[in-house]
Amino acid sequence: MPLTAEIITIGSELLTGLTVNTNAAFIGERLTAVGAVVRAVVTVDDAEADIRNAVETALSRADRVVCTGGLGPTNDDVTKKAVAACFGRELVLLPEAMDRIEAAFRAMGRDMAPANRLQALIPEGAEPVPNRVGQAPGFILSRDGRELIVLPGVPSEMRAMMDETVIPRLRAAAGTASAALALRTAGLPESDVGRKLEDFPSLFPDVRVGFYPDSTGVTVRLMTFGSSAEACESRIRQAGESAADRLGRAVYGTGGDSLESVIGRLLAESGRTLAVAESCTGGLISHRITNVAGSSAYFIRGVVAYHNSVKTGLLGVPESVLQTAGAVSAECAAAMAEGVRTAAGTDFGLSATGIAGPGGGTEEKPVGLVFIGCADASGTVTEKHRFLRERLWNKERSATAALDLLRRRLRGFA
Amino acid sequence: MPLTAEIITIGSELLTGLTVNTNAAFIGERLTAVGAVVRAVVTVDDAEADIRNAVETALSRADRVVCTGGLGPTNDDVTKKAVAACFGRELVLLPEAMDRIEAAFRAMGRDMAPANRLQALIPEGAEPVPNRVGQAPGFILSRDGRELIVLPGVPSEMRAMMDETVIPRLRAAAGTASAALALRTAGLPESDVGRKLEDFPSLFPDVRVGFYPDSTGVTVRLMTFGSSAEACESRIRQAGESAADRLGRAVYGTGGDSLESVIGRLLAESGRTLAVAESCTGGLISHRITNVAGSSAYFIRGVVAYHNSVKTGLLGVPESVLQTAGAVSAECAAAMAEGVRTAAGTDFGLSATGIAGPGGGTEEKPVGLVFIGCADASGTVTEKHRFLRERLWNKERSATAALDLLRRRLRGFA
Numbered sequence: 001m002p003l004t005a006e007i008i009t010i011g012s013e014l015l016t017g018l019t020v021n022t023n024a025a026f027i028g029e030r031l032t033a034v035g036a037v038v039r040a041v042v043t044v045d046d047a048e049a050d051i052r053n054a055v056e057t058a059l060s061r062a063d064r065v066v067c068t069g070g071l072g073p074t075n076d077d078v079t080k081k082a083v084a085a086c087f088g089r090e091l092v093l094l095p096e097a098m099d100r101i102e103a104a105f106r107a108m109g110r111d112m113a114p115a116n117r118l119q120a121l122i123p124e125g126a127e128p129v130p131n132r133v134g135q136a137p138g139f140i141l142s143r144d145g146r147e148l149i150v151l152p153g154v155p156s157e158m159r160a161m162m163d164e165t166v167i168p169r170l171r172a173a174a175g176t177a178s179a180a181l182a183l184r185t186a187g188l189p190e191s192d193v194g195r196k197l198e199d200f201p202s203l204f205p206d207v208r209v210g211f212y213p214d215s216t217g218v219t220v221r222l223m224t225f226g227s228s229a230e231a232c233e234s235r236i237r238q239a240g241e242s243a244a245d246r247l248g249r250a251v252y253g254t255g256g257d258s259l260e261s262v263i264g265r266l267l268a269e270s271g272r273t274l275a276v277a278e279s280c281t282g283g284l285i286s287h288r289i290t291n292v293a294g295s296s297a298y299f300i301r302g303v304v305a306y307h308n309s310v311k312t313g314l315l316g317v318p319e320s321v322l323q324t325a326g327a328v329s330a331e332c333a334a335a336m337a338e339g340v341r342t343a344a345g346t347d348f349g350l351s352a353t354g355i356a357g358p359g360g361g362t363e364e365k366p367v368g369l370v371f372i373g374c375a376d377a378s379g380t381v382t383e384k385h386r387f388l389r390e391r392l393w394n395k396e397r398s399a400t401a402a403l404d405l406l407r408r409r410l411r412g413f414a
Numbered sequence: 415m416p417l418t419a420e421i422i423t424i425g426s427e428l429l430t431g432l433t434v435n436t437n438a439a440f441i442g443e444r445l446t447a448v449g450a451v452v453r454a455v456v457t458v459d460d461a462e463a464d465i466r467n468a469v470e471t472a473l474s475r476a477d478r479v480v481c482t483g484g485l486g487p488t489n490d491d492v493t494k495k496a497v498a499a500c501f502g503r504e505l506v507l508l509p510e511a512m513d514r515i516e517a518a519f520r521a522m523g524r525d526m527a528p529a530n531r532l533q534a535l536i537p538e539g540a541e542p543v544p545n546r547v548g549q550a551p552g553f554i555l556s557r558d559g560r561e562l563i564v565l566p567g568v569p570s571e572m573r574a575m576m577d578e579t580v581i582p583r584l585r586a587a588a589g590t591a592s593a594a595l596a597l598r599t600a601g602l603p604e605s606d607v608g609r610k611l612e613d614f615p616s617l618f619p620d621v622r623v624g625f626y627p628d629s630t631g632v633t634v635r636l637m638t639f640g641s642s643a644e645a646c647e648s649r650i651r652q653a654g655e656s657a658a659d660r661l662g663r664a665v666y667g668t669g670g671d672s673l674e675s676v677i678g679r680l681l682a683e684s685g686r687t688l689a690v691a692e693s694c695t696g697g698l699i700s701h702r703i704t705n706v707a708g709s710s711a712y713f714i715r716g717v718v719a720y721h722n723s724v725k726t727g728l729l730g731v732p733e734s735v736l737q738t739a740g741a742v743s744a745e746c747a748a749a750m751a752e753g754v755r756t757a758a759g760t761d762f763g764l765s766a767t768g769i770a771g772p773g774g775g776t777e778e779k780p781v782g783l784v785f786i787g788c789a790d791a792s793g794t795v796t797e798k799h800r801f802l803r804e805r806l807w808n809k810e811r812s813a814t815a816a817l818d819l820l821r822r823r824l825r826g827f828a
Contacts, residue, residue: 015452017443021435029431038429041457191527194488211488282704283697286718290696301724304700304716386522
């Protein structure tokens with residue numbers, strides 16, 4: 001059985017949306033990485049009763065509870081009082097913490113406010129967690145084999161204390177190992193990805209599967225737990241291969257890969273170059289390509305042809321194409337891709353033209369209709385897509401479709 | 415008594431740290447803005463028992479519970495089942511939602527997977543919350559005067575449904591009136607914005623002030639509560655004028671304004687046109703400009719000049735500028751802005767050239783050094799900036815600086 005864990009984050013700034021809860025994400029990621037199963041994240045105000053209630057509930061369900069926030073020197077920081085009360089303990093002075101606080105004030109040449117003394121208090125009998133970055137120490141309280149780990153809410157302090165003390169300790173206690181793999185896909189809606197992996201839970205009952213759609217595609221996340229790291233790694237490799245097999249050419253990478261980083265690698269490795277002609281995407285394709293460090297080696301030129309005069313001028317789209325097929329057409333997408341490739345003298349030309357909306361749609365050419373094109377020495381391919389939402393959504397999906405067409409072209413799939 | 419509220423966010427990606435919980439921050443901010451007191455945020459897995467337990471607990475403590483996530487078409491989405499069980503209801507088909515889903519698949523020319531039908535189910539007797547952005551409808555269940563509001567986890571859908579249905583409804587129920595105002599600023603770091611409003615709490619003790627920095631500038635949010643809407647509106651107007659006065663020309667708009675929407679309004683109103691030449695920003699300036707609906711009326715051409723041959727060719731930057739001052743220089747930024755303006759025949763030319771990093775920096779021209787330029791009939795202005803972080807951060811800040819230069823130029827400030 002893997003260890004179960006819960007996270008409690010304390011502070012009104014988290015409840016009122018003033019601060020996004022990045023601490024919970026960090027702690028969740030670290031706990032998951034050592035094989036603990038995070039069951040819940042609970043955020044409450046700096047109120048003694050709420051904190052006590054959250055701590056008691058979490059300790060009734062989880063082996064480990066990590067609690068952050070409310071250890072500062074101000075009046076509204078009541079975490080320690082609440083936690084000490086849960087365990088029926090008094091707060092006592094931790095001499096080494098007091099020394100650190102006094103030394104810090106000496107170094108700043110400032111007098112210590114009496115309130116700062118409070119930061120050196122921890123519940124009697126608690127095991128201190130040293131704070132190398134700041135002043136407030138953390139601490140660990142145990143009960144019936146369960147542990148409550150209390151850390152400051154300052155992200156830099158909390159992160160250091162997690163990585164230096166809490167995680168090594170958990171790794172030793174967990175006894176379980178884990179392994180995870182993310183497959184990145186493009187070109188399939190979430191429902192199709194789900195359908196292709198429908199039988200996965202019966203084939204790999206010990207592997208958890210999650211689907212995470214966003215504007216760049218759907219990420220499939222696999223995770224498994226076991227007694228040895230080697231067994232987990234081998235099992236996740238097996239599951240990953242099976243999933244990749246089912247998903248086929250939609251899989252463009254793993255882990256932190258993006259379509260633009262994969263394209264960049266393929267272009268850089270083969271010494272080939274790229275130019276982009278955009279209409280409805282308005283610069284987003286070029287923006288994504290240039291988010292990759294080193295893209296200047298293969299990305300030569302981008303043209304945002306918002307006006308038809310730019311399409312005929314800079315891109316050499318024939319007037320006749322605009323007059324017969326129109327600017328939103330496969331013919332125009334092809335001419336744009338070929339035109340920018342020729343003008344820039346690159347190996348590849350990539351294009352997108354469509355109606356991002358909300359205005360400009362007609363019955364024949366509705367909002368969300370997009371044509372993309374990819375030209376190289378062997379010819380030109382185009383694709384028609386129909387996206388259905390608001391302007392930014394349509395731009396984002398169009399850019400993803402164009403990048404994915406280039407990816408498949410580079411792989412020999414399109 | 416103000417209404418109490420709790421937020422439940424569902425999804426393993428939130429527990430394992432794959433996704434930072436921005437939904438909870440958004441909902442917390444909106445609930446707080448209408449005077450509700452958010453008591454807790456609870457995140458649990460897509461597990462029926464965990465969801466039921468979280469919903470029952472929240473409903474035992476709070477007047478309103480907003481629950482997001484797990485309404486997708488895949489197997490791991492069980493929110494509706496769990497919630498229906500809490501209320502002892504069956505799931506029934508919502509015909510208007512089914513119509514929307516079928517229409518969407520027809521428009522895409524694709525077959526609907528059977529799983530997509532699940533998205534049109536809501537608990538019997540629940541009040542539907544329309545989803546204008548996506549397919550899955552939300553719904554509201556009531557019990558003993560308390561309400562459970564269930565929304566999809568896709569941020570764009572959830573946000574629209576909060577603002578269009580949930581918040582107006584809560585405002586009507588809340589009893590207390592409130593008013594809020596957001597001032598959007600660019601060009602000042604958060605610490606300077608804070609300093610300029612240092613005496614604000616003593617002048618307006620009844621107005622809450624929050625600072626929200628992001629890549630597009632710093633938003634100052636003012637909020638006040640009271641018994642009448644008129645009194646709140648008048649008070650917030652007073653506070654807003656005082657804050658705008660202190661912040662001066664850094665304030666570019668209010669509410670949902672963006673630099674690009676303000677620029678768009680100024681250009682469209684005066685019938686003037688724009689062309690953009692980008693190097694280090696890689697298309698991001700054009701992307702932001704074209705995020706504004708109707709931008710095709712004034713945005714004519716964008717050129718992403720990643721290779722120096724594009725700077726000399728398409729933009730007419732003299733070879734001598736590249737050889738003496740270099741591609742990252744005020745001279746090059748000026749020549750790019752003038753070159754793209756002349757070539758496109760527009761009223762304004764806007765440019766950015768710099769070193770986005772992580773590679774390419776030198777002692778003299780370090781990573782993050784950026785020059786921006788703006789040319790019009792009366793001449794050309796350039797600015798030098800130094801950004802200090804990673805590639806995307808530098809691109810984003812550079813694009814904001816360029817758009818803000820154009821905004822100030824249009825206003826007669828630069």
